Each structure stands twice: as C-alpha cells, then as structure tokens.
Amino acid sequence: xxxxxxxxxxxxxxxxxxxxxxxxxxxxxxxxxxxxxxxxxxxxxxxxxxxxxxxxxxxxxxxxxxxxxxxxxxxxxxxxxxxxxxxxxxxxxxxxxxxxxxxxxxxxxxxxxxxxxxxxxxxxxxxxxxxxxxxxxxxxxxxxxxxxxxxxxxxxxxxxxxxxxxxxxxxxxxxxxxxxxxxxxxxxxxxxxxxxxxxxxxxxxxxxxxxxxxxxxxxxxxxxxxxxxxxxxxxxxxxxxxxxxxxxxxxxxxxxxxxxxxxxxxxxxxxxxxxxxxxxxxxxxxxxxxxxxxxxxxxxxxxxxxxxxxxxxxxxxxxxxxxxxxxxxxxxxxxxxxxxxxxxxxxxxxxxxxxxxxxxxxxxxxxxxxxxxxxxxxxxxxxxx
Amino acid sequence: xxxxxxxxxxxxxxxxxxxxxxxxxxxxxxxxxxxxxxxxxxxxxxxxxxxxxxxxxxxxxxxxxxxxxxxxxxxxxxxxxxxxxxxxxxxxxxxxxxxxxxxxxxxxxxxxxxxxxxxxxxxxxxxxxxxxxxxxxxxxxxxxxxxxxxxxxxxxxxxxxxxxxxxxxxxxxxxxxxxxxxxxxxxxxxxxxxxxxxxxxxxxxxxxxxxxxxxxxxxxxxxxxxxxxxxxxxxxxxxxxxxxxxxxxxxxxxxxxxxxxxxxxxxxxxxxxxxxxxxxxxxxxxxxxxxxxxxxxxxxxxxxxxxxxxxxxxxxxxxxxxxxxxxxxxxxxxxxxxxxxxxxxxxxxxxxxxxxxxxxxxxxxxxxxxxxxxxxxxxxxxxxx
Numbered sequence: 226x227x228x229x230x231x232x233x234x235x236x237x238x239x240x241x242x243x244x245x246x247x248x249x250x251x252x253x254x255x256x257x258x259x260x261x262x263x264x265x266x267x268x269x270x271x272x273x274x275x276x277x278x279x280x281x282x283x284x285x286x287x288x289x290x291x292x293x294x295x296x297x298x299x300x301x302x303x304x305x306x307x308x309x310x311x312x313x314x315x316x317x318x319x320x321x322x323x324x325x326x327x328x329x330x331x332x333x334x335x336x337x338x339x340x341x342x343x344x345x346x347x348x349x350x351x352x353x354x355x356x357x358x359x360x361x362x363x364x365x366x367x368x369x370x371x372x373x374x375x376x377x378x379x380x381x382x383x384x385x386x387x388x389x390x391x392x393x394x395x396x397x398x399x400x401x402x403x404x405x406x407x408x409x410x411x412x413x414x415x416x417x418x419x420x421x422x423x424x425x426x427x428x429x430x431x432x433x434x435x436x437x438x439x440x441x442x443x444x445x446x447x448x449x450x451x452x453x454x455x456x457x458x459x460x461x462x463x464x465x466x467x468x469x470x471x472x473x474x475x476x477x478x479x480x481x482x483x484x485x486x487x488x489x490x491x492x493x494x495x496x497x498x499x500x501x502x503x504x505x506x507x508x509x510x511x512x513x514x515x516x517x518x519x520x521x522x523x524x525x526x527x528x529x530x531x532x533x534x535x536x537x538x539x540x541x542x543x544x545x546x547x548x549x550x551x552x553x554x555x556x557x558x559x560x561x562x563x564x565x566x567x568x569x570x571x572x573x574x575x576x577x578x579x580x581x582x583x584x585x586x587x588x589x590x591x592x593x594x595x596x597x598x599x600x601x602x603x604x605x606x607x608x609x610x
Numbered sequence: 611x612x613x614x615x616x617x618x619x620x621x622x623x624x625x626x627x628x629x630x631x632x633x634x635x636x637x638x639x640x641x642x643x644x645x646x647x648x649x650x651x652x653x654x655x656x657x658x659x660x661x662x663x664x665x666x667x668x669x670x671x672x673x674x675x676x677x678x679x680x681x682x683x684x685x686x687x688x689x690x691x692x693x694x695x696x697x698x699x700x701x702x703x704x705x706x707x708x709x710x711x712x713x714x715x716x717x718x719x720x721x722x723x724x725x726x727x728x729x730x731x732x733x734x735x736x737x738x739x740x741x742x743x744x745x746x747x748x749x750x751x752x753x754x755x756x757x758x759x760x761x762x763x764x765x766x767x768x769x770x771x772x773x774x775x776x777x778x779x780x781x782x783x784x785x786x787x788x789x790x791x792x793x794x795x796x797x798x799x800x801x802x803x804x805x806x807x808x809x810x811x812x813x814x815x816x817x818x819x820x821x822x823x824x825x826x827x828x829x830x831x832x833x834x835x836x837x838x839x840x841x842x843x844x845x846x847x848x849x850x851x852x853x854x855x856x857x858x859x860x861x862x863x864x865x866x867x868x869x870x871x872x873x874x875x876x877x878x879x880x881x882x883x884x885x886x887x888x889x890x891x892x893x894x895x896x897x898x899x900x901x902x903x904x905x906x907x908x909x910x911x912x913x914x915x916x917x918x919x920x921x922x923x924x925x926x927x928x929x930x931x932x933x934x935x936x937x938x939x940x941x942x943x944x945x946x947x948x949x950x951x952x953x954x955x956x957x958x959x960x961x962x963x964x965x966x967x968x969x970x971x972x973x974x975x976x977x978x979x980x981x982x983x984x985x986x987x988x989x990x991x992x993x994x995x
Contacts, residue, residue, distance in 0.1 A: 226850035226851065239615070239866070239867065242613075432846070443820065443823070469821075482624065
C-alpha cells in the first residue's frame with residue numbers, strides 16, 4: 226500500500242428534506258452569492274426552497290454557469306463578489322456549478338492572473354473564499370472533494386485543478402432532487418461515477434486490498450441501481466444509493482494508497498471541448514478502448530474485476546476480454562453510444578488533433594504506469610471512432 | 611436509507627515513516643502533553659522517534675494510562691494540563707490511550723464535575739483541548755472518530771461517550787509499528803475491528819446497499835489478512851490492510867444511513883469491567899450468542915452475510931445458522947476462546963449481575979430494533995457461559 230494522507234473536512238448532510246438545515250450551515254450574518262446554472266432550480270422548486278431557508282440573509286444571485294463551466298463566465302462572478310463584498314458562496318447545482326464555484330473561490334483572492342490557476346495548474350491551499358453546496362445532479366463527487374474542471378472558452382481547453390482549501394464547507398445532498406432530472410442526465414451520472422471508480426481501480430494488482438473491495442462495492446452498487454434508477458428516479462432506495470455512490474466514487478477515499486489512471490478523463494475532456502459531447506458519454510467512448518489498447522498491462526486487474534463484479538471464469542485473458550465487453554454492455558444498458566462517430570461526422574482528424582495538443586502541453590506519458598505514450602493515445606482514439 | 615450527516619475533520623497520515631511529519635502537524639509553538647500507556651513505546655523506539663521529531667517543542671510527559679483507561683488516572687492528567695499550561699495533547703498508543711486523551715480533552719475546560727461527562731453521557735461539541743495521535747495498536751478506530759470509552763474504577767463502570775469536538779486533529783498511522791506487538795494484541799485487534807463492522811452491519815436488510823457492500827469489503831479483508839498478519843506482522847501488505855481496515859471499521863463511514871446494534875459491545879464492556887477480560891475477547895464470547903438469541907430478527911441479514919462473505923447456499927435459516935458457525939470458527943482461528951467459563955471460574959452470577967446493572971441504568975431495550983429486552987440479555991449471557 227502506498228503512503229497517503231486523508232483529509233476531508235466537508236460536512237455532508239444527506240437525505241430527504243435536509244435543505245431545512247441550510248440556515249444553520251451558512252455562516253451567520255454572511256452576505257451570500259447564490260450561484261447556479263441554467264435555471265432548472267426555478268423549475269424544480271429548489272431556488273424557492275433556498276430563498277425560504279435563507280430568510281434574514283443578504284443574497285446576491287449569479288446564474289448562467291454553463292455545463293463545463295467557462296472561465297470567462299466565472300470571472301464575471303469574481304467581479305460581482307468583489308463589487309458586492311460577498312462573504313460566502315452557495316453553489317446550487319450539479320458538478321459544473323460546484324466546480325465553477327471552486328474556481329471562483331480560488332480566484333477571488335488569487336494574487337496574479339487567475340487564468341494561471343488553470344493553465345499552470347496552481348493548487349490553492351489557503352485564502353479561498355468559503356462556500357457550501359446544494360447538489361441537484363449526482364455524478365461528479367464535486368460536492369465532497371477539492372478538485373474541479375473548468376473550460377477556457379477562448380482556447381477550447383478543459384483543464385483540471387484543485388487544492389486543499391477548496392473543499393465545500395458543507396454539502397446538502399437530497400436524493401429526491403433527482404426526480405425532476407432528464408433521463409439523459411441520470412444516465413450520465415451513473416456512467417460518470419462508474420468511470421471515476423474505474424480510473425482509481427482498473428490499474429494493476431497491488432496491496433490495497435481494502436481499497437479494491439470498497440471500489441468493487443461502489444461498482445456493484447452502480448450496476449445494481451443504475452439501470453433501475455433511470456426508469457424510477459422517484460424510488461428513494463435507488464435514488465439514495467445512486468447519489469451516495471456518486472459521492473463515494475470521488476470523495477478521495479478509494480484513491481488513497483493505490484495507483485490511479487485518469488487517462489480516460491484526460492482524453493474525454495478533449496472530446497467535450499471539441500464536440501460538446503456530454504462528459505460521461507466521452508468516458509463511455511474512451512474507457513473500454515483504453516483498456517483494450519493497454520490490455521497487456523491491465524489484464525490482471527481486468528480479470529479481478531471480471532471475477533468479482535461479473536462472476537466470470539476462464540483464463541486471465543478470457544476473463545479480462547469478457548470484462549471489457551461486459552463494461553461496454555453496461556454502458557449500452559445505461560443508454561450510452563460508445564463510438565465517436567455516433568456523436569459527430571467530423572471525427573477523422575480527432576486523434577491527430579488531440580495527440581498534437583497533448584504533445585504541446587508536454588503530456589507524453591499517462592496512466593498508472595506512465596506507459597500511455599502519444600502512439601498509444603492515437604491508437605485509443607482511433608479505435609474509438 | 612436513513613438521513614445522515616458525515617463530518618470527519620481528522621487528517622489521517624498513513625504509511626511507513628510518516629512520523630517524520632509530526633513537527634508539521636503539531637501546532638507551532640504549542641506546549642505539548644505527551645500521553646502514553648504502560649511504556650511499550652520506550653521498548654519499540656517510538657518514544658525516541660517522537661522526541662526526535664518534536665525538537666524545539668516544550669513537552670510534558672504523562673505515562674501510565676491503563677488498558678480500559680481509568681477516569682481516576684485521566685483526571686490526574688487534567689490537573690497536569692492545568693498546572694503546566696499545556697496547549698496540545700499528543701496521544702501515543704492504542705485505543706485506550708487515545709480514548710483516554712479524548713476524555714482528558716473533554717474534561718479540561720468542562721464546566722462542572724467531569725464524572726458527569728461519563729455518567730450523564732454528555733456530548734462535547736465545543737471547548738475541547740486540541741489533540742493528535744500516533745497509533746501504535748490498530749483495533750478500535752479511535753484514531754479517526756470522536757468516541758471513547760472510559761472506566762470509572764470506583765464504580766467498576768465502563769462507559770462510552772464522545773462529541774463532535776473530540777476528533778483528533780491528526781493521526782499518524784504507520785503499519786510497521788505492529789511488528790513489535792504481542793500476538794495476543796494483534797488477534798484482539800482483528801476481532802475488535804471485525805465486530806465493529808458487525809455491530810453496524812448485522813442488523814436487518816435495509817436500503818443502505820452501498821453501506822452493506824463497504825462493510826462486507828472490510829469483513830472480507832479482515833478474514834483474508836487477519837490470520838496471516840498475526841503470524842507475519844512484518845509483512846507490510848498484511849500490516850497495512852489490517853491497520854486501514856481497523857480505521858475504516860469505526861471511523862463513522864459505514865454507520866451513516868443505516869441501523870446499528872452495539873449490544874455486543876454494551877455487554878462485552880461489562881465482562882471487561884467485571885473480570886478484566888480483553889475487550890475483543892468479550893466480543894468474541896457475546897457476539898455469536900447474541901446472533902443466536904436474536905436469530906428470528908437477524909436471520910435475513912445473517913443469510914446475506916453468509917452468502918456474500920462465506921459463499922454459503924441453502925435456505926435462509928440454514929445459511930444464517932452456518933454463518934454464525936463460520937463466525938465462531940473465524941474467532942477460533944484468531945485465537946479467541948469463545949466461552950466465558952474459559953476466562954473465569956466465577957461466572958455463574960454474571961447474567962443476573964449485568965441484568966440488574968442494566969435495569970438500574972434504565973437500559974431495558976437494546977439492539978437495532980430495541981428488542982433485546984432484559985430477558986433476552988440474560989439468555990445471551992447464560993448461553994455464553
């Protein structure tokens with residue numbers, strides 16, 4: 226097992242009706258920036274619930290944070306915070322709104338040009354503006370971690386960063402909110418969380434026996450509830466396990482002490498930046514082909530995954546191959562198209578474009594063994610056409 | 611799934627050689643009370659490592675905290691803290707030392723008679739003295755939770771309490787420390803952690819699907835590494851999974867959103883208070899008989915446990931019964947005697963004594979369904995003779 230530090234000070238407030246605790250969770254007397262996305266919180270009644278539960282607080286609203294939030298939009302929020310002398314940010318939304326608020330929190334007191342936080346991957350360890358979240362779309366785990374991903378519109382770059390000062394102070398997770406979500410977003414949430422686990426699990430056999438068991442538990446739960454929750458989002462047992470699995474998939478716990486990959490995300494982010502494909506769907510396109518191209522170095526772990534999750538038997542190669550097929554089948558069950566050509570007609574130069582971009586950034590070796598070279602990257606992307 | 615709040619601000623620093631980070635973890639300029647137990651930290655070199663890594667800090671030592679730490683001893687530490695104007699406590703030891711330090715932390719600024727904290731079960735939510743820990747004996751999970759158990763010597767009462775202000779600020783967990791532990795303590799650690807999981811898992815089928823999977827993952831890991839780590843404590847893979855499993859068994863995570871039992875611990879504490887039997891061994895004596903007496907209301911979960919952990923098949927009753935037998939067999943493999951009469955000759959009035967004591971305290975209904983009456987309590991204890 227690798228050495229690790231586990232620190233996660235977010236207070237997670239999980240369950241039906243927990244939004245009623247909001248006024249106790251927000252710092253007393255704070256002037257609040259209420260940040261949200263495209264306005265779905267007006268349709269599902271959550272905006273009104275927030276207002277009702279923040280009586281007596283001074284609130285400034287900032288809506289319009291996009292899916293794959295734009296640096297350019299978020300900098301407008303930073304200006305509002307400075308002008309209005311805001312003390313605390315409340316993010317109400319899914320991963321994009323929460324990720325966006327983390328960047329806002331980082332940028333407000335940043336000494337320098339905030340675009341550097343993204344492009345130079347600067348970790349924020351102090352002087353962040355405190356914030357809390359109300360999660361409306363389970364998927365990213367952003368409600369209980371300190372990482373975020375922001376897109377620079379001007380350069381079409383989708384970049385990840387974070388820092389120990391960027392944990393939400395609290396996150397309210399009420400599983401009943403998923404009832405009003407479109408089916409497509411529920412599908413995305415399941416596949417996103419599933420792939421988060423895979424990035425931290427599907428590497429090579431190691432001494433993190435307990436970490437593997439916990440990762441497998443999340444995968445099993447998502448396979449069990451995923452297809453059902455999409456059809457019955459009002460079923461509280463399904464909704465709560467879906468939501469809790471999404472948080473546990475990326476709150477930092479399962480990656481402690483073990484290697485992780487993350488190349489599927491790095492490639493997937495490019496597909497979103499280039500073609501606007503939903504984040505989860507890019508993962509469903511890339512993940513299985515990455516396992517195929519890296520088969521020789523991942524097959525031992527693929528076989529463990531195949532045995533424990535899908536009860537497969539056979540040789541290591543047979544189980545590993547079939548485990549990839551089962552994963553693709555699960556993604557299909559979750560409504561994912563798993564080929565790039567199903568999303569865009571203009572895919573033919575994608576591999577070259579992304580390879581060049583990674584080359585320019587100096588990203589020449591990825592994955593848990595740093596053995597995903599630019600040649601392998603090209604092969605993965607072309608296999609995904 | 612039940613509503614829950616998850617908050618755990620302890621910074622866990624896990625791995626080989628992590629004690630070197632001690633001087634960065636302790637508040638700069640603090641005057642430190644170094645609290646420990648019977649002196650094993652002198653034999654295994656940890657005391658010297660602590661001193662070496664706290665150069666420049668003013669340190670006052672307080673040794674002699676007993677297994678099942680005594681209120682009377684801990685109050686002496688409270689006096690030392692007041693006299694010496696201590697700012698921070700460093701607990702170096704196992705669960706007893708850490709539990710003792712939590713009580714000390716609670717008592718220093720307590721407004722009233724500190725014995726009330728125990729006897730009136732007062733939860734400490736503010737004004738605790740900050741403390742960190744260096745774990746030398748994996749078992750209790752105290753290094754990453756806010757609960758503790760202290761024995762009042764004068765009344766032979768072993769009482770549990772806690773509070774959100776009593777999380778360690780940090781805990782250093784180096785799995786190599788277990789190399790110098792006696793086999794008996796390693797055995798105890800595995801069974802203690804195993805039973806912690808069982809208290810939070812072995813209840814009835816519920817909607818906490820993910821929580822069950824994680825609990826099962828810890829049980830599987832302990833069954834896998836437990837018998838081996840006792841024989842090969844220098845094997846880092848075994849040691850690290852053992853230590854991490856102990857922390858995860860009782861850091862609060864797996865009990866969120868699900869019912870829990872804890873009656874085995876309540877009864878076990880009495881056996882320790884009465885006969886000085888090791889805590890873990892009292893759990894091995896009581897647990898299986900509690901499952902037998904509560905068979906009708908626990909059998910569904912026993913069957914899930916039997917299927918998933920021991921791959922049993924048959925009817926619910928058959929699997930549930932065999933799962934109890936398998937549990938006893940595992941305890942035997944871990945070197946546990948599982949009958950009270952193997953520890954003391956004077957056991958014949960134990961049931962009556964404990965029933966009276968629980969009756970006096972008003973503890974008349976225990977367990978996840980509150981269906982462990984005093985009659986059932988008597989039956990469990992008599993079955994354990």
